Amino acid sequence: MSSSTATRVAFVTGGAQGIGEAIALRLAQDGLDVAVFDIAGKEELLKAVTKKITDIGRKAIWIIGDVTNEESIKNGIAKAVEELGSLDVMVANAGIMHSKPVIEMTPEEWNKVLAVNATGIMLSYKHAGIQMIKQGRGGRIIGACSVAGKQGFPTAAAYSASKFAVRGLTHAFSQEMKPHNITVNAYAPGFIATPMLSGSNDDGHGEDATPGQKTAQPSVVADLVSYLALPNSYFVNGQIISVDGGWIYQ
Ligand SMILES: NC(=O)c1ccc[n+]([C@@H]2O[C@H](COP(=O)([O-])OP(=O)(O)OC[C@H]3O[C@@H](n4cnc5c(N)ncnc54)[C@H](O)[C@@H]3O)[C@@H](O)[C@H]2O)c1
Known part of the structure; x- marks a missing residue:
């Protein structure tokens, strides 16, 4: 990445709550301006998250969009670059x-999960890559996988399949x-205490607790992302890094 002293800019999808919010705030603390x-x-x-970022002393904007829609993520990145200067x-x-x-699964249910968790990540990767190549000063692209992307669990087939897709996509890209x-x-x-885990963002289903597995706060993920976003992390590449308390060993 560039040795330029220009403020770096992060773009966080799903940045309104949970792990995304924690990452956005952590990157702001690290000195980045942030689009959520x-x-x-x-x-x-989103307004509340941007207020917290500006309270930290960084610039922030919020953008409404949908990662499953290519124009939406493309336009969102363009807006962030226009208002914050880069990606x-x-x-x-x-x-x-x-x-x-x-x-019991319908093709519609299967496709919806794959659309957000796999296609949405591919489109976010794609348009981030295009913008970063254009800038010509490197970059960091970081995606959401899961323990369920390393092992399948009962009643989580669509979710697991989508997260396995993130692994293949991340390796290739x-x-x-x-x-x-x-x-x-x-x-x-692994289990992170967010609205997703409590089931409020899951059409009423929620994630079954696996006996013996503890739940951690979103900050454990934000700390890892903070490292992966550093210029100095350049030698960590194509990795799917577990942050699960020692649950899945691969
Ligand atoms: N919470 C956990 O235990 C856990 C474990 C492993 C992996 N993950 C992964 O971490 C990521 C964040 O999870 P979380 O627990 O913070 O979930 P969450 O449900 O609390 O937050 C996810 C956010 O993504 C947004 N979102 C959903 N569909 C979207 C779309 N099409 N376009 C744009 N935004 C969209 C939601 O509105 C929400 O604000 C997810 O990819 C999840 O699969 C979570």
Whole structure:
């Protein structure tokens, strides 16, 4: 990444709450200006997050959009670049949970989960890559995987499949971006205390607690992302890094 002293800019999808909010605030504390992006209906939460970022002393904007819609993520990045000056760190964090046995699942339910958690991350990666290549000074692209992207769990087939897709995408894209000094990594959390885990963002299903597995606060993920976003993390590339308290060993 550039040795320029210009303030770096992060873009966080699903930045209105939970892990995305914690990452946005942590990157602001690290000195980055931040654009937070989330779906319609999250305006008040997004405003509150941008207020917290400006209270930290960084610039912030909030953008309504949908990661499953290519024009939406493309325009969102363009707005961030126009208002904040560049795009240096993409955190493709937006995701949805879904719990259902496969024998009860409809193609529509399956496709919805894959659209947000896999296609949405691909589109976020793609347009971040295009912008960072144009800038010519490297960058950091970081995506949301999960323990469920390392092992399948009962009633989590669509979610697991979508997170396995993030692994393959991250491995492939990291190699495509290597010549541009852009690293591409993903975080794979265990149970993190967010609205997703409590089920309020899950069409009423929620995630079943796995016995013996503890829940951590979103800051454990934000701390990892803080490192992956650093210029000095350049030698960590194409990795899917578990932050799960020692649950899945791969
Ligand atoms: N909480 C956990 O235990 C856990 C564990 C492993 C992985 N993850 C992953 O971490 C990420 C963040 O999870 P969280 O727990 O903070 O979830 P959350 O439900 O609290 O927040 C997710 C955010 O993404 C937004 N979002 C959903 N669909 C979107 C779309 N199409 N476009 C833009 N934004 C959209 C939601 O509105 C929400 O604000 C997700 O990808 C999730 O799969 C979470």
